[in-house]
Amino acid sequence: MSRAGLDGIDTLLLEVGPGLTRIALRRDGALIDLIVEAAGHESRIGWILLGRVIEVSHGLDAAFVDIGAAEPGFLPARAARLLKPEMPAGTPIARLLAEGETHLLQQVKDESAGKGSVLSADIALHSDHLVLTPRLAGVAVSRAIAGKAERARLRRAALDAAQALGLPPQEGIVLRTAAAGLDAATIQAELAALAARWRAIQARAAPAKPPVVIDRPAGALEQLLPHLAPDTDILCADLAGHTRVTRWCEAHRPELLPHIVRYRGQDPLFEREGVEEEIAAALERSVPLPGGGALAIDPVEALVAIDVNGAERDPREAAFAAVHEVARQIRLRSLSGLILVDFPRLDRRADRDRLIEELRAALAGDRVNTQLLGYTRGGLVEIIRPRDRDTLAHQLAHQLAQLRAG
Incomplete structure (x- = not known):
């Protein structure tokens, strides 16, 4: 989760139960995002796995890797090249991998619709301000950081830190947008922690037998907390959630502590705050628009179709009134792939x-890098949104299964 994806979020509601965590993010009273983590169904994006190549496909220019999941992982040639960095871009998979080999890989997409997860050899370890890329050399600075002088200062600080820590030349560093204004000492401390984590991963992988999980990032809550605005209200439905948030903030973000509240009302927190009602509405095909009209949202196998029905309103007024609700529903429902809006x-x-510009601005607050391609020749607005987790409907199906199992 990037800081940009949390811009404007003013309230986080947390509910932690046996085997199930729900996190609701709200902006100006409206539900923007819901994250459901059910035991056994959590996202594996970012996990580092020791896998074994079980098939090399010349036709797909990719390999299938046993990672201990129901379906083998999919490793395209372009994502495998860093296993042999001396090979040029475009090297076919058969020259990069062979059946039976074992490799450390990172999962970049979860399984979906019977398809295995997507893997990459380009491992990235994240901290609050930095990314360590153990197989991709160089120092990069986020393009969102303004000012040539500041970008040059950060690059120099990262290079000095790498030299002081004795990082191997093949290991690279990315300074995230949040690194703007960061002092050199903090950069070196974070880089040292990331380097130590990578060494520990290598040490755990050396004697291990695939398939096995070697490292997994913190849970969704711990990934969100570093990027919340300092005045964000955090409402916890239970003692388990309150304890978890408080302990993390004491260690990492003490400025959030005054905003952590343990809810003690009689009605469930999500029900009292209207979240359950908004979740139910987000599962409906039709979404009413302020002032009249509605969105009709139809996910199908190849794409998601969104029709803006302006009822009797002026077409121009109806179109602009729908922009922010279209962006909110795409994020809230975790829609992905090709999205066509009429x-x-x-x-x-x-x-x-x-x-297009208003829609682009509304989509810019998303947690994933959504591309707005503009109008098609047929007059539809085309959006491409990468899949980073299950749709809201699938998340809630996992939640129901977990509750029934409990």
């Missing part, structure tokens, strides 16, 4: 350009 027809080029 806005009311706008005859003026200036209006179409303005709609």
Whole structure:
């Protein structure tokens, strides 16, 4: 979760139960994101695995890797090249891997619809401000950090830290957007922690037999907390959640402590705050729009279709009124892949350009890097959103299964 994905979030609601965690993020009273972690169904994105190659496919230019899951992981040639960095880009998979080999890999996409997870040899270890790339050399600075002088200062500080710590030349560093203004001592301390984590991963992997999980990142809550604004309200439905948040903030972000509240009302927190009602609405096909009209959301196998029905409203008014709700529903429902939005027809080029810019700004607050491609020749607005976790409907199905099992 990036800091950009939490811009404007003013409230986090947390519910921790046996085998199930629910996190609701709200902005101005509206539910923006819901994360459900059910034991056995949590996202494995970012996990580092020791896998064994079981098939090399010339036709797909990819390998299938046994990682201990129901389906083998999928490793494309472009994502495997760093296993042999001396090989040029475009080297076919058969020259990179052979059946029976074992490799440390990172999961970058979860399983979905009977397809195995997607793997990469480009391992990335994240901290609050840095990313260590053990197989990709160089120092990179987020392009969102403004000012040539600040970017040069950060690059120099990272290079000095790498030299002081004796990092091997093949290991690289990325300074995240949050690193703007960071002092050199903090950069070196975070880099030292990431380097120590990588050494520990290598040490655990050396005697291990695949398939096995070698390292997994912190849970969703611990990934969110570093990026919350310092005045974010954190409401905890239970003692387990309150204790978990408080202990983490005491160690990492004490400025959040005054904003942590243990809810003690009689009604369940998510019900009292209207979250359950908003979740139920997010599972409906039709979403009412303020001022009239509705969105009709239809996920199918190949794409997601969103129709903006303006009812009797002026088409221009209806189109602009729907922009922020379209962006909110895409994020809340965790829709992914190709998304086509049918806005009311706008005859003026200036209006179409303005709609695209407003939609782009609304999508910029998403937790994943969503691409707005603009209007198609048929007059639909085309969006590509990478899949980072199950849709909300699938998350809630896992929640129901967990509750029934409990």
